[in-house]
Every structure is written in C-alpha cells, then in structure tokens.
Amino acid sequence: MADGPPPRERADAARNRAKVLAAAGRLFAEGDPAAVTMDDIARAAGIGRGTLYRRYPDRASIARALLDEHERALQERLLRGAPPLGPGDGAGTVAPADRLAAFYAAMVELLETHIHLVLGAETGAARYRTGAYAFWRLHVAHLAREAGRPDPEVLADQLLAPLAPELFRHQREAGVTPARIAAGLAALAHGTLG
Amino acid sequence: MADGPPPRERADAARNRAKVLAAAGRLFAEGDPAAVTMDDIARAAGIGRGTLYRRYPDRASIARALLDEHERALQERLLRGAPPLGPGDGAGTVAPADRLAAFYAAMVELLETHIHLVLGAETGAARYRTGAYAFWRLHVAHLAREAGRPDPEVLADQLLAPLAPELFRHQREAGVTPARIAAGLAALAHGTLG
C-alpha cells in the first residue's frame, strides 16, 4: 500500500512544463479562452502535440493548473483567515450573512483578476465537477446551515450560481462594475442568510 | 419601405422543416443534447446537410425553434395571467416576492419538462444572448424595482443565475427533486424581495 518515493521529474520535462504554463497563460489572457486550442498552446510553447497531451489531457486542466494557487490562497483565508472572511475565534462571532458577503466580495475580486483562467477552466457544466466548486459549495452550505436555513446544500448551489464565470463576463462586458456586482451579491447574502 | 406580401413557403420546404423539427426533437430527448450534431439531425430527418443549414445556422437555433412555443406560453401568463404568476388587477395586489416565487416555480416546471431543449438552446454564454433571457431579465428586474431594491438589473441577472440549465441538470442528476429546487428558490425570492 505504501507508495514508493515519488520519482523525480526529469529536467527536460520540468523545462517543458514551465514553457507550457507560461505560453498558455499568455494565450488565455489575450483573447477568448474558449478559442485557444491545444495546438496553439503547443506551438506557442515550442513543443510537440504529443508532449503537451502527455501531461495535460485538455485545455481545462492547463487553466486549472494556472488557477490553482490563487484558489488555494482564498480557501486558506476562508478556513483560517481573519473575520469576516475567516471564522471568528469564538463560535458565532461573525454572522453567516456577513461571512457570505465577504466570500462574495473575495470571489468577485478573484474573478476580476483571473476571469480568463476561470473561463478556461470551468466553462459550462464542467464547473460543477471541479474540486474548487466542491469547496465553495461546502463553505456556503456550512454558512447556510449555521444560519438555520433548511436544505443548505441546495441553497448553496443556488447561492453560488451568480458567480458563474459566464455571467460575470457578461455583466462586465455590459459595463457593470465589480463594485455593483459585489453590492448585488451582498444584498443577496443578507436577504437570504440575514 | 413597405415590405411586399411575405412569399409563401414552398411545399417541399415546409415538409422538410417539419421533418427537421421532429427528428431534432427526438434526438435531443434521447441523449446529451450537446452531443447531437447537425449531421445527425440531417441524417435523422432524411435530408442533406445543405438543406438543413439553409434554414438553421446551428443546433441552438433548432432547439430554440422547438422551445419557442413553450416559452411564449409562460411569457403570456407572466404578462396577462392570473396572480401570483401574472399581475393582480389593481396595483400591488400581489407582493413582488410572491410573484418571483411563482415565476421560479413555473420555470422549474418548464426546465423539468424541457431540459433537453433548453440545454440544446442556451448552453453556456449563449444563454444571455437569447430573447427569452432578455424577457425573464426584464420581468425579474421589474419585480425587484417594485420591491424597492437598488440596481434591479444587476440583481435580476443574479436572481436568474440559479435557473441556469447546467445547474438544473446537475442538481437533478445528483438526486435533488424539482420540489426541493423550487423550495430553495422560493426562500431566495422571499429573502431578497420579501
């Protein structure tokens, strides 16, 4: 059952991985992420298709690799950061509605900064199958339960829906500012869990 | 400027249109709508690709044609039906939160019945560009304004997000019943506009 020591990554593999991530980050940022092809990435990274597919089965997995560290940082703050994003020290020192509003604000900031990566990683139905989504869902369901709401899991999915990356992009392209989006979400948070 | 009389549709064209809609409806219903190709539809309808493309530029437009009558029926009820879905006879006879909850319930019913068509018609970002979405948005924004909420347009997008077809399918496949979905949405409606 014990795994052997993880085999070290070879130097050429590491080099190519770095080239892939750098190239993909550039490509995602400079246009519609959904239009970036695996071939584009391979060519921009200066490697062959086979090499690219060896490590990443599709575009989404590359975007996820790039997005990962940012999402982890937010997850860390939710679990162990200062209120209102993180939990208070005692139990119930922060109202669930306030924590949800703070989470919304942080997600809006993350979307504003990395919308290209999120669109590359979680378009459409794939969103619900990512580990990140499972985490947000758990967090929001926890807050809903704390607020005494019935069926917190279902409510959590519904409260996460307005953070769908396609909607965010649509609103931003229609000229809606991040502040207005966050304000609407705060109203939702306080109305539902307040 | 005056258009001439609209040229009658030729008999063969009408025949083929009916065949296309029948075949597409069948195909959409019996599997993943996103996996249905234009070629599948043409073959199932017994016509050529060129004929299909002449009338419908893509799969979504076919699904929309099939969905259209159902959506129109709901729109009619929203505008002129009996409360709480439609407006009361006097002003303010029905609370906006109740009208929103009724709208949610009707949409859940529509999704439950026609999820295959909705997934075929409004997947991902395309959703926000359909006429139907514009209508729902107008309706919900109207209710939000009636309830005295600030920035009703932004709130409307956020209140419509939990009706995204991908989320609905995900919840249904996870075993969540339509009743539970509707109950969660009703809580959202009363929390936000109540």
Next chain:
DNA sequence: GAGGGAAGTGGACAGCGTGTCCACTTCCCT
C-alpha cells in the same frame, strides 16, 4: 565517465464535425 534502460519528445495520422458551394430538382405562378 561510459552505458543502458526508462522517461520524455514531437510530428504524422486517422477520425470527426463544421460550414460552404454549386449543379441539379422541385415548385408555383402566369
């Protein structure tokens, strides 16, 4: 510091879906 086996590489290839094009057919008005 050579040698060898494993890990990694890259480009060719087959398969599929799209959307267009145009020679042919069918329709409907006169």
Next chain:
DNA sequence: AGGGAAGTGGACACGCTGTCCACTTCCCTC
C-alpha cells in the same frame, strides 16, 4: 405547359482532437 426562382443534397476543404511510435534525452549505476 413553361420558365424562373426557391429549394435540395452531397462533395469538399478546413480545423481540432487525441493517439501512436520511432527517436532523443536524461539520470542512475557501475
């Protein structure tokens, strides 16, 4: 009946996907 327009259908070129395998590079061992 006849003619012109509307409609038809299949061939075609293109782009993307994912796999495959002969070749190269690496790194561990002696």
